Structure formats: structure tokens, C-alpha cells
Amino acid sequence: MPLASAVHFLSAASATDGLYKVLACGLVVALIASVRSWSKGYVCVEERELAGRTFIIDGAFSGTGLSVFQSLAQRGAQVIALHPGPPSPAIVQLVVLLRETTGNERLYADECDLASVDSVRAFVLRWRKDARAGMMGEHEVRLDGVVFLEGDAPGSDSSTLALGAAQKWAPQRALPDERLSRHRMRRLTGRHALVQLLLPVLVKSASTSTSPLRIVSTVSPLYAIAAAQPHKFRPDDLDYTLKAAEGDGEPQQYPSGAPWEAEGRVALAAVLLWRELQARLASLASVKPGSASSSTTATSAAPILALSVCPGLTRASLFATLAPSLRRAPLRLALAVVSAPLVWLLAKSADEAAQGVLGALLGPVEGESEAARAAKGPERVEIEKEQEQASARAKGAGKGDDEKEGKRRMRVRGGALYREGREVRIATLDELPPSVGAALWDSESKLVERLLVAAVEAQKREDQEKQDSEASRKEEDEVRPEEAKKDV
Template identity: 30%
Template sequence: MVLKVLESLVTNLFPTQYTVHIVVAIASIFALRAFSQGRATNRERDLHARTILVTGGFTPFGLTILQELAERGAHIIALSSDPIDSPRIALLIDVLRTTTSNEEIYAEQCDLLSPASIQSFCKRFLTGEQKRIDALLFTHEYSHIGAFKRFMTRSKAEDEAEREQLSLASFLLTTLLLPALLTAPAERDIRIINVVNRFYAAAAAGPSSSSFYDSKPSSSDSIFLAEGTRSLRTIILTRHLQRILDALPSAQVPKTDSTSSAIHVVNSDSQKSNIVAITVSPGISRSDTMSRLLNADWTSTAGYSKMGVLLYLLTLPFLHLLTKSSVAAVQTVLHVLFLPTPFKLLSQTPSKAKTDSGIDKSDAPEEVLKPGSLYAECAVVKLKVPPSPPLEEEGNEKGKGKETEEAMDLPDDGELGGELAGRRVWEAFEAALKAWEKANPTLEELEAEAKAAAEQETPNVEGISSA
């Protein structure tokens, strides 16, 4: 009886002559949904005893990353601008530990908008007992900055300042923690991963202009171009960092000999350092991209637009269909964490056949991580970046002097604009970092103020006690 009622209901609502159309429409919706979610990684990796430092870990995207890493046993250090004993941070850490059965999840206070706070964290970490880092995962640059004009609640200058400061935070953290990475055992697999937004394509023509390489790029009326410029500069900077790592003395390169039980998978020509720098573009997500474009994040301390929240809720069914969830967005990040690097070491048994060079390639993986590359949808993106325009005479002399002083001979591989483009972006970051540090209190100044305040309070306490 029930089946007959259902059959009658379906027949009345969906006439049989439209069955094919309905089936095609439903299949198209499912296909569009699957396409918009992108590829999922087909790799897996046990992360027990691996220490991963994560920035931006308390955004929707970042929390998904923390959960995925914790489920695989990683030792996680998540940086937070809020005090680690604040109710929100304490609750999130407790929930992650409980749901993943992993107690090795910790939060450390570090305000990425303050160079002194970054220096303070790095000083605490580098002087502590535990200095091991297996991966630096910078996810804080993925969250979109800037809303459509109709939904803005703060000025464009504030957005531009935050973009610049967050990019400089990645650069400062990398340079301060790099000594700890370089002194790690050469056999250790270390990765530096910068997560950027998908709008780099909007700024693809930017490197052909000298203004792209200024320490403070010119502002743009388009939020997509502004976000794309930030993303592309990080991509080029990461590629140049890999050039620098590969140019370091050969002491950083793991050695291979025919009697060793640990051998390289890929020829060492493809990678000179055990440290791999990678950029990842997860795509457009609902929570970290679209909600911010509409200024619909009602948890933001910078305020939100009620109209944006309403529009976001109304369009949510379409956003579910056309944009990524946080789980889908993190897949490429996991992919580059799980892929073996060219210096990934495998156990070898005497029965395995070797080549003339003593390298066994019988168990070589089908895919290895490509150092310095940009990854999206679990694959390398062949991004064509125009080369940098020639430097002026004065600029050439300065560049040559700096290169001689550092005694660093970097080959021009032509990738992502080439060595000159990478060097100019690197020098622009250095100049902007100096200006940022000069405009803000230094760590020494903050420590001196805290010491002076403590000394001033001591006599007052003694006076009260004697009274």
C-alpha cells in the first residue's frame, strides 16, 4: 500500500515523459559537486614522532588541518594570537585531544601582526629543550582579506596593512627558525609549506612591472588583484628560498654509499637539500574565502556585515555546490605532506638489485615532491610568470655587491620568473621587514619595559609590607 502511494505521488509530481531530463539534471548536479570539491589525495603517512608547527590553526581551514594531522599522530604546535589560557583556545585544544586521542597538541601564543611577538616565540622555542621541527605549515595567508565594497566594515588601508604584515610574518618566522632546520640531521625530511589563495592568476602579469618588486606594492582597487599579488609574491619567494637551500654547502646533503642501508629514491640532481619549500593553493572554500568576501564571518573581531551574513545564508545551497568544504580544501596540503621527497630514505635488503651508481630504483614511488613548486588539486601547477624587467644601473651594482658579500651562486632555472625575479622579491621582503620592525617595538624594548615595570613594582610592594 505504501509503495503504491509513493508510486502515485512520484508519477503526479514527476511525469514519466520528463524522467530522462530529471535523471540528467540530478547526475549533472552530482558531477558539478564532485568537480568543485577537487581531487583528494591518494597518499597516506604516519606522522607519529613528527613535530609540525602550524600558523592560522584556529580558522575553519586551520582546524581541519589540525584534526587531520592529529589523527595521524603528529606532535602539533599551533600558534595563536590569543592567550593560550583563553577559554576559546583551551576548549578547542581539549576537543582536538579528545576526538583524535592525541595528547601531543599544544598551543603557543604568537601574534603574527607583531614582529616582537614572533621574535619572542622563536626565542622561547630555540632556547627550549625541544627544538625539533619536521614541518612549518603556514596556513594564515590562505584566509581571504577584503570584502566587496557593499559589505566592507573597515578601510582598504587596513586590509592592505594586514596583507603585508601577514606575509612578512611568514618571512620572519622562516628566517628565524631556519637555523634550527639547517642544524637538524641531514637525513631528516623537513618541509616548509606556504598556503596561499587561488587568486594568483589575477596577478600573473604583475612581475613584468617593476612596481611588483617594490617593498610595498602599489594598492589596487580590485581585491582579487590585491590578494593575487600577495599570493604570487609568496609563490615566487618560496621558489627562491628553495634555490637558496639548494645552494648551501654540500654538508647539508645526505650522503649515499653502496654499503648503506638507506638510499635515495631519486637522483640528487633534482634536490640538493633535505629541506623542501612548497607553496599550496587549496582553492576557493566557503568558510575561508566566500564568507570573507561577503564579510559574513560573525566571529571576526573586526566586525561583520549583517547584509553579508544574510546573503551568505541565502546562497549557501549554491556555495555548497560550487565551492569547497574545509575537508576538500585541505587535501592538497595533506598531499604535499604525505608525498615522499627526492631524498626520502627507504630500507634496502641485500637481495634488491642496484644500478651502477648503487641506487635502487625498483621501489621508487611513482610520484615524488617537486621542491620549490606550486601545488593545486594534488598536482604541480605549471605557472608561467614573466621574467623580471632588467634592473637599473644602480640596482645592478647593488645586487652584484650583495651577491658577492653572501658568496651565494644561485643558478637561473627560469621557473616562476627566474632567479632575478626571486631575488628581487626576496630583497623587497627584507626591506619591508626592516621597515616593519622599525615601526613596531622590538623584543628588546618590550623586555626592557617589562623589566623596568617589575623593578618599579618591587619598592611599592616592600613599602606596603613595612607599613
């Protein structure tokens, strides 16, 4: 039918007009295809096998998270996918389906809500116990990477904050009366807590790994708004809620009149927090015997790399923000329908947004020096060289072929922010004194420590109450037979 209509339309015009119309339509199609190809952004070309490696992914059941989850599973890695609540039957079925399609049985789903430090602690304790009990068989507990993804699924608790939505609070089990921002907890404090609790396992795993381990954290593209307004960026004060009205103890809606600015400041603070983590890891690596003293070499030689990645705007996140229910905002819903073709043209799909995260996980380390290679030892260097050669033969193309096809490799450096496969320099952060990042890290560490102490004390109280109840139950069971004998 469309072909017949096109033929009828062209036959109704003269030969010259028909040729012009064909050329115009061809130019429009070529322009749309070019814009669509440009909006895809970076494409990961790494073909590394990950058999025997273990990764933890938060936000694995969003669109982008599922793409990263599936890619790691296809490469043979063991993946523990975190979910804010207990895995539902749908999530269990999804994990089973991924096991069948990828042929990888080492895929798991576990409960861990980054908005609750108590939940993070419970997951770490449970995971380390399960790993020793047989999740990894006869091998020691090890971890090769941690990935934090911002959910982009509609209705997801970690999804992009809808503009003008009311702030949600994250009450801790041990401190139910303390009002902590759920949005900030999932993007800063919860990630900080998980890394802190997993750091002993990461350091031990890094000592036996042939390449630096990766901690990859995604941030919102709205960081650029905060970077353009350095006078408004206050890392030591990230509470952007409006003050309560007079006579009203409840805070007003979050965010305030400019929610994009609040989102951008939290994203920029996350980049600063990860940069500070990398600086501390690099300082530990630089004091080891035989290591170089330069900051670049120390960063490359650090056994753990903390990276920030901006996957860009995704279609799911835009539709989740622009398309509320018809009853609440019909005009915004109409705007979402009208702008759907433009969103499809300029925004990324889940697979396209996952490419930058995969590049940060699999890409080679930028500027690896001879001293860093020598620190690995000749045996590890030979193993890496053989793996690269085998990967190139299996792929059937070398680096030169990738360059001919217009592809490029993403080389990573600890503490940096990457977007579209390239490092992004943020002048706002570069101009800050080192004390600012250290202060942000210390404040988050103190908050995490206080919440962990409260969680431990609450757990002790619950255990004591449980023991007391069991003791009283035993006493009652012992008294009942004696009373029965007296009655007889």
C-alpha cells in the same frame, strides 16, 4: 512526504511521460553529483604515520586549519597550533577535545601573531625554552614542518579580505608609529620572520631526518589574476593602497577599485618569495661534498622543501566575503542566500581544501635521484622502504589499487606551486630574472631585521625600567625601617 508527492506526480502522467520525467530527474541528479565530485579536487591517499614528528601550524583554528590539525593529530604528530592572541577558553576546550578524540596528548595552542614580528620572536624564544623544559621529554628540540594557512573562518583576522574593506594596520610594539599592512604582514613578512627565526632548528632537525622537512604556505587562488597581468606585477612595490587625498594625511580605503588584483599580487609575491627560499636552500645542498650539480637533483636532495599550495575557493571564505551584516549591505546578504546552492556545488568544504595541504606535507619527493638516496645512506633507505611496505599492508592496497580506484599520489618538488595535487607552472614568474626574486627576499629580510632590532631594543628598555623600579622599591623598603626606628 517527498516520496508520496513524487509518486502522486508520476501517477498523474502517462507511462511514457512518467518514464521521461524519471530519466530527466536522474540525469539532473547525475549531473549535480558529477559536478560535486569534480569540485572536490585532489584527495590525499598518503597513510604515513607521524609519531615522533613535530609541526607548527599557523591558522590552525580556521576551517581548513582544523582539518589539517586533526589529520596530523590522528597520525600521532606533535602539533603546536598558533593563534594571533592568547588562547581563549573555547580554543583550550577545542584542543582538549582533539586530544580525547585522537588519543594524542601532544597537542598545544600558543600565542603568535604573524602581523607582529615582536610576537613571532617571543613565540620562538618561548617555544624553544618550553621544548627543552619537557614538551618533548628527553628528546632534543626538533621540528619537522611548518604550515601557513590562510584563515577562512568568518571574522578571522587572517580570513580572506572582504572586497572594499578598509585596510587594517599592524603597529609594532617597538615602532608603533610605523604603518605596516596587516594583510601583507600575515602573508609575507610574518611568515618570512618565523622561518628565519626557526631556520637553525629546521637545519639541525633536517640533518637527522629520513626525508626532507616541509615548509608549506597556502596562497589565494586569485594569484591567477596577477599572473595574467604581468605588466602590473611589481614585487618590489606591494603597497597597493591609494594615495592620500590632498590635504588629508590618512590613506584611503584598501584595496582600491580592484581589490582582487591587489590580493592576487600579494599571493603571487608569496609564491616568488618561497621559490627564492628554495633556491637558496638548494644552493646550500648542492655545495656539500658528494652532491650532484644539477638544479633538479639539488632541489630533490635539499634537506628542507619550501612549497606553495593553493587550496582553492572554500565555502567559508566565500560566505565571509559575500555575507556582511543585514544592516550594512542587505543586497549582498540576499545575494549570498540566493547563491548558497551554487557555492555548495562548486566551492570546497574545509576537509576538501585540506587535502592539498596534506599531500604537500606527506607526499613523496618528485624525482629523487640515486645520488640523493645514496646520500641518505643504506640504513635510511631500508627504513623508508620498510615503512612504505608496512603502510601498504596496513592499508590493504598497493599503488596499483590506487590507480584502479582513480586515485593518484602527489609528488612534490621544492619551490613549486601545487593546486589539486598537480604542479602549476606560472609563466609570469618563470620569465622574471633571478634578481627580482633575490631583491624581494632581501627587502623582506631587511624589514624583518629592522623590526627585530627594534623589538630587542624595546625589550632591553623595558627590562632596564623594570630593574630600576625594583631597585627603587628596595631602597624605599630599606629606608622605611630606619625612619620607623627614628620615630620610636
